[in-house]
Amino acid sequence: MTDSEGNTVKFNKAAAAGTIALASVLALAACSSDGSGSPSTSTSTASKPAAVDYSSLSGTLTAGGSSAQANAQAAWTAAFTAQASGVKINYDKSQGSGGGVTNWLNGSYDFAGTDAALSADQFTQAQTTCGSAGGVNIPVYLSGVSIIYKLDGVSKLNLDAKTIAEIFAGKITTWNDPAITALNSGVTLPSTPISVVHRSDGSGTTANFTTYLHQQQPSVWTWDAGTAWPNSIGSGQQGGSGVVNTVAAGNGTIGYADQSSIGDATAASVEVGSTGKFVAYSEAGATASLDASGVIDAQGDGDLTVAIDTTKITSAKAYPIPLLSYDVLCKSFKDSAQGKLTAAYLGFIVSSTGQKIGAKNAGAAPLPASFQTKAADTLSSIK
Structure with missing residues (x-):
């Protein structure tokens, strides 16, 4: 059976993530990340942070956009809501990146998935949507x-x-x-x-x-x-x-x-x-390509727009056409509880745990650790 995107195997894997036992998900989080986006250390002697407890969260997130993120979003949603049973996440992949950003700028979405960072004009428009603090681009998904x-x-x-x-x-x-x-x-x-x-x-x-x-x-x-x-x-x-x-x-x-x-x-x-x-x-290969070619080119405080120069990809271990996809959200929400919920979910996505889930269930590539850390820092400031 195929889904509307024609992704039989990948979608089934993502759906299967919903059957993961809660204990298994928490164990993965505990051994790899604090779930807030801080990457695990590579040294065996360093202490490992405790897993974040999402069980008290409740509410509904409405989002959509990038079809490239669709399989990963399905897996992330299943794993997150296994821990936060009071949360419902609706991600509409049919919009594509352009439609997702448009709907977010119109105030219809809590966040939008887009394979291109907000343009300068869209970044300015976000001040109307979000208030004077505007919005931010958060890298969440890496592929090719x-x-x-x-x-x-x-x-x-x-x-x-x-x-x-x-x-x-x-x-x-x-x-x-x-x-x-x-x-x-x-x-x-x-x-x-x-x-x-x-x-x-x-x-x-x-x-x-x-x-x-x-x-x-x-x-x-x-x-x-x-x-x-x-x-x-x-x-x-x-x-x-x-x-x-x-x-x-x-x-x-x-x-x-x-x-x-x-x-x-x-x-x-x-x-x-x-x-x-x-x-x-x-x-x-995708992770290696972003490591070699990507640098933060912020459009504002906390923004994580990435400039990619593919001419810097020279290693035979790197895949030469990287695809970096973002989730965009307001820096300050009119409803602070909605902002907290949005930041918690996106923090889970960019954590070591979330990146492993995206890799396992959607064939995504883990973001380089430095990008995970920067994303966690920005999300911790969302109000």
Whole structure:
């Protein structure tokens, strides 16, 4: 059985998290994190913080946005509410990043999931939504943008940044183009036309992907990075599931999607820089890529907007197209109890425990420890 995003295996795993015994969840929290976002120490002699007791919390959180976060949010919700039985969390993945931010700015959501940090204009608009303190971007979810394809008879494919950019810019139009064959010695590539599939809705996944294209190949990918697909090449589809399903239904198709949403789709290995090393997605590879390429570029006090420079990803152990997703929330809530509840849930997400749950149930990559610590610090100040 598949869900509306077409993520059979991943969604089932996330749903299964709801059956985790409370004792098991608390044991995991106790041995790995205090649940507030402070990462566990790597030294065996250091004392380990006690688990946070969420059992007294109650209320309902209403949120939505990023479909990339959907499987992780399902797992996080199940694990958190196993400890906080009086809490209900509604996360609407159908909105996508753009819709999630819009609904949050309109005051409909307690927080929004987005694969692109708030823009400068949105950050300013948040002062209307939240009051003068405004909002903050909190990194919560790390994955990778996978280049998925469907080409009969071809189960393995290497692509480099220039070739990917030329395909999605419409400059390479057949699968046996010399640029592709040169990267795939021993693979028989047909003359099948290439059918590009991209997002039609405002998408943070698109923002992450186009950031990579523009940074790596600015002479080919001349459009600026952004949440909207910038050209008329190929077929636009709603949501990550729309891209995945359209690629899977065709032959000669190629698209991009968050790794956690691709299901059984075949993904290409991508060259790291100009190293000649072609890397498949891995959790460790995504963490390594953010460690190498990401720095905090705060838009305000406590904000954790991350600037990613993919040209700094040079290790063959790193996956070259990282996808970093945020939850955005107000720094000060009109209802302080709602602010406390929102901060508690997001604190659980960014804790060592929450990151392990996201990795186990959604194939997410753990955020680097420094990002977990910064996120916990910001969330501790939410009012």
